[in-house]
Amino acid sequence: MESSRDNYNELVSQDKKLMKYIKALEENEEVKQYKKLLKKREDLLKSIKYAYNGILKEKYINCNHVWAILDEKTLKKEGNSQNYCICVKCGLDESVVYKKAKCDNAIVLSDKEKLMYEVLKSGEHKKGIYINISSNRDLIKAVYDYLKALCPNMSDEELRERFQNEIDNLADIKGEPSKEREAAKRLNVNVSLLRK
């Protein structure tokens, strides 16, 4: 019967053979070229990400914001007691400042949130108009996407008015399942989002 030692020795010997093949392949010019290209691509992807972040930051800085208030439920769930706004157009989210303070560590912020934090901290975002409504992030985004597709060229004032009407309307139909389903279909969201 094969002993544990024999089994071990056999496996080590197999590994040695494998390493010999791998080493030989590493000396191959095509393999060398392949590894070089992989490294080049890795660097390129980093640059692409950096360039994309630049675009995103410009978007946050240059947007004439249309602010909506994050609803109490959302804020409470995230341990917030203060009111925060989110721009329905670019998604700049003031609650990121709170998130940063709570963690006191930028590592837990996503790359996007870190960018938001930089813009919010610089104070370059304090402009635009306010919609007098509060809602959760997903619904705010869904309503904006819906309205934007419906009237791509609307002015900010028009957006504010339509947004307000849409959210008011959603509040009115709350608790009426068939109307909720209809609205969810129109906004392309799960009906549960309207019942939050």
Ligand SMILES: [Zn+2]
């Ligand atoms: Zn904005």
